[in-house]
Amino acid sequence: MAVDTIPVETLTEEQAKAELQRLADEIAHHDALYHGKDKPEISDADYDALKRRNDAIEAQFPQLVRTDSPSQRVGAAPAGIFAQVVHARPMLSLDNTFSDEDVQDFVSSVYRFLGQMPDNSIAFTAEPKIDGLSMSLRYENRKLVTAATRGDGTTGENVTANILTIKEIPTELPADAPDVVEVRGEVYMAKSDFLALNAQMEAEGKQTYVNPRNTASGSLRQLDPKVTANRKLRFFAYAWGEMSQMPAETQWDMVQVFGRWGFPINPLTRRLSSVAAIIAHYSDIGLQRPDLDYDIDGVVYKVDRLDLQARLGFRSRSPRWATAHKFPAEQAFTTVEAIDIQVGRTGALTPVARLTPITVGGVVVTNATLHNEDYIKGIGNSGDRIRPEEHDIRIGDTVIVQRAGDVIPQVLDVVLEKREAGHTPYVFPKACPVCGSHAVREKNEKTGKLDSVTRCTGGFVCRAQAVEHIKHFVSRNAFDIEGLGTKQVDFFFESDDPALMIRTAPDIFTLKARQDQSLTKLENIEGFGRVSVRKLFEAIDARREIALNRVIFALGIRHVGETTAKLLARSYGSYAAFAEAMQVAGPKFGDAWNELNSIDGIGEVVAASIVEFFKEPRNLEVVQRLLSEVTPLDAEAAVVSDSPVAGKTVVFTGALERFTRDEAKARAEGLGAKVAGSVSKKTDYVVAGPGAGSKLDKARELGVEVMTEDEWLALIGG
Numbered sequence: 001m002a003v004d005t006i007p008v009e010t011l012t013e014e015q016a017k018a019e020l021q022r023l024a025d026e027i028a029h030h031d032a033l034y035h036g037k038d039k040p041e042i043s044d045a046d047y048d049a050l051k052r053r054n055d056a057i058e059a060q061f062p063q064l065v066r067t068d069s070p071s072q073r074v075g076a077a078p079a080g081i082f083a084q085v086v087h088a089r090p091m092l093s094l095d096n097t098f099s100d101e102d103v104q105d106f107v108s109s110v111y112r113f114l115g116q117m118p119d120n121s122i123a124f125t126a127e128p129k130i131d132g133l134s135m136s137l138r139y140e141n142r143k144l145v146t147a148a149t150r151g152d153g154t155t156g157e158n159v160t161a162n163i164l165t166i167k168e169i170p171t172e173l174p175a176d177a178p179d180v181v182e183v184r185g186e187v188y189m190a191k192s193d194f195l196a197l198n199a200q201m202e203a204e205g206k207q208t209y210v211n212p213r214n215t216a217s218g219s220l221r222q223l224d225p226k227v228t229a230n231r232k233l234r235f236f237a238y239a240w241g242e243m244s245q246m247p248a249e250t251q252w253d254m255v256q257v258f259g260r261w262g263f264p265i266n267p268l269t270r271r272l273s274s275v276a277a278i279i280a281h282y283s284d285i286g287l288q289r290p291d292l293d294y295d296i297d298g299v300v301y302k303v304d305r306l307d308l309q310a311r312l313g314f315r316s317r318s319p320r321w322a323t324a325h326k327f328p329a330e331q332a333f334t335t336v337e338a339i340d341i342q343v344g345r346t347g348a349l350t351p352v353a354r355l356t357p358i359t360v361g362g363v364v365v366t367n368a369t370l371h372n373e374d375y376i377k378g379i380g381n382s383g384d385r386i387r388p389e390e391h392d393i394r395i396g397d398t399v400i401v402q403r404a405g406d407v408i409p410q411v412l413d414v415v416l417e418k419r420e421a422g423h424t425p426y427v428f429p430k431a432c433p434v435c436g437s438h439a440v441r442e443k444n445e446k447t448g449k450l451d452s453v454t455r456c457t458g459g460f461v462c463r464a465q466a467v468e469h470i471k472h473f474v475s476r477n478a479f480d481i482e483g484l485g486t487k488q489v490d491f492f493f494e495s496d497d498p499a500l501m502i503r504t505a506p507d508i509f510t511l512k513a514r515q516d517q518s519l520t521k522l523e524n525i526e527g528f529g530r531v532s533v534r535k536l537f538e539a540i541d542a543r544r545e546i547a548l549n550r551v552i553f554a555l556g557i558r559h560v561g562e563t564t565a566k567l568l569a570r571s572y573g574s575y576a577a578f579a580e581a582m583q584v585a586g587p588k589f590g591d592a593w594n595e596l597n598s599i600d601g602i603g604e605v606v607a608a609s610i611v612e613f614f615k616e617p618r619n620l621e622v623v624q625r626l627l628s629e630v631t632p633l634d635a636e637a638a639v640v641s642d643s644p645v646a647g648k649t650v651v652f653t654g655a656l657e658r659f660t661r662d663e664a665k666a667r668a669e670g671l672g673a674k675v676a677g678s679v680s681k682k683t684d685y686v687v688a689g690p691g692a693g694s695k696l697d698k699a700r701e702l703g704v705e706v707m708t709e710d711e712w713l714a715l716i717g718g
């Protein structure tokens with residue numbers, strides 16, 4: 001297996017290092033094409049996938065993060081919902097350091113750059129690196145006029161309306177403040193507020209959030225400031241942008257001035273001069289980290305004197321006068337008390353280690369995923385060893401667990417010295433622990449290798465699969481039914497009362513009718529009050545008409561995620577057209593099969609899975625019952641009525657010279673055309689550039705109209 005396809009969890013350190021280098025080079029190449037020449041070679045989605053892989057590897061191997069890593073480059077370009085703000089001074093990033101030695105090097109480099117002997121004469125500030133979102137607050141004539149996110153460092157998003165809901169941020173500055181002031185700092189959500197919000201979400205049967213940072217980010221990017229106002233966000237000031245006049249001469253004094261102006265400033269900031277003192281403060285902050293009410297991921301050191309900062313200046317994206325000393329991914333020792341098997345919606349058996357509770361990075365960890373049978377044995381997805389042979393994970397073993405950022409806790413390794421005679425190798429079940437059906441590892445048709453996932457073959461018989469399916473059905477991106485969270489779904493699923501039970505998704509929509517005719521009233525059951533029952537029924541009724549893509553996603557067809565569901569909805573337009581095509585389709589033959597496969601973004605595996613779903617009578621029965629309760633709304637055909645290509649299907653093939661593939665596709669779709677990946681009888685136009693091959697031949701064979709890129713441009717009006 002090539003290194004670039006090895007799952008991140010199974011990379012060795014050496015492979016990870018090579019991959020990070022490759023990704024840094026590749027992403028830099030695409031950045032240059034995108035920004036410099038406006039001629040990208042890959043789609044945004046592919047680009048994002050590269051960045052995500054880079055981030056995931058870095059989360060796993062924080063010690064390997066490169067100074068030229070794409071993650072260190074200033075964030076992504078703004079998404080376009082909010083108005084754009086060009087920063088008066090760019091918002092920069094920080095270099096990272098990971099070891100005491102790195103810190104020594106940083107300090108030495110400052111002295112060297114300034115041509116001074118390292119004599120502890122230069123002071124540095126040391127302050128926590130807050131894990132939130134950076135924000136630039138612009139005041140003109142002492143009034144807050146604009147609040148902007150960092151965006152790509154040059155241009156951010158105008159989120160002023162949302163920032164105004166943060167009470168900690170002054171909207172006015174005192175009379176002695178300069179005319180133009182840009183205060184910069186971090187917006188974050190306190191851990192306690194995050195936990196309270198999640199408790200509330202859970203009580204309301206809504207999905208909980210992952211971590212304070214993502215929640216803060218989502219809250220800030222709400223279009224409705226009322227939502228932001230409900231999520232208590234906070235702020236720490238630590239930097240500045242444009243200033244019509246400087247109120248102080250050092251980093252320390254600047255921040256003190258911000259404090260006097262009414263901004264929250266971080267109390268753990270110190271001004272120190274020796275490397276030893278800096279490192280001691282870093283350790284001290286590290287010790288306090290679990291008890292702080294906000295997430296931090298390191299300590300930032302900055303040269304204190306602003307005249308020295310000015311002399312030191314910047315490298316490409318980060319100042320020479322500052323660095324972020326990151327905390328290592330947190331690890332701890334604990335014991336495996338048990339290994340449980342969870343059965344998911346698609347029948348996957350996932351082993352989970354139940355651990356003696358242990359605090360890792362301020363979070364109590366009691367479970368860690370063990371992924372699959374091979375992972376327990378110490379074998380990665382590619383078949384390579386990820387731990388030495390005898391380091392298989394056994395019940396009773398002492399293990400090292402790691403938690404890094406958002407990543408689910410992992411069992412990294414076994415402490416062999418602590419293994420006792422009674423700890424026997426774990427035997428992975430051959431049957432589903434929930435329904436008793438055979439559990440098998442399927443063979444991958446292409447590679448001939450055994451899949452790493454063991455699956456329950458019970459299908460509908462399996463209660464675990466059924467209940468997980470309902471949870472998926474009501475989840476945020478599917479039917480999004482408020483008031484039906486995990487707990488409530490479990491309750492309705494377990495109930496034997498005909499007036500309460502929900503065994504399949506359509507039962508959700510008959511619940512009220514069954515309640516109306518019954519004496520067992522939901523509102524008398526603990527956990528459901530009158531109001532919440534009324535709200536639940538309202539939430540259910542609100543989904544009786546629902547977007548087609550949500551319905552398709554909610555069906556829970558294997559391999560059909562949100563994106564594929566959207567593609568299908570757009571391509572077929574209506575549920576009837578989709579279902580009819582799927583029932584007559586292939587597998588692997590016929591027009592309907594070819595049409596499904598011609599959708600750009602749908603490959604054979606996905607297509608086969610969809611077709612298989614519609615061949616199963618039990619699925620058809622459930623879908624039929626659902627459709628007697630719910631009306632899928634036809635997908636919004638983005639048809640521009642006066643466009644000559646509206647409703648037409650077009651295939652681009654060969655090299656395009658005037659557009660990138662993605663751009664051509666976006667333009668065509670914007671005009672209401674469908675863009676397909678392969679040529680069929682339903683294709684209206686084939687736009688062929690130099691080097692076009694089999695698709696062009698096929699078009700000629702089928703008599704489909706072929707045109708050049710220029711002819712296409714003339715058709716769509718240039």
Ligand code: IVH
Pocket residue numbers: 092093094127128129130131132133134186238239300319322324
């Ligand atoms: S100073 C020119 N100080 O870290 C340097 N940044 O990796 C400006 N951050 O974009 C940044 N706490 O979002 C600075 N005390 C702190 C910080 C801090 C968190 C974030 C900030 C910045 C990122 C750089």
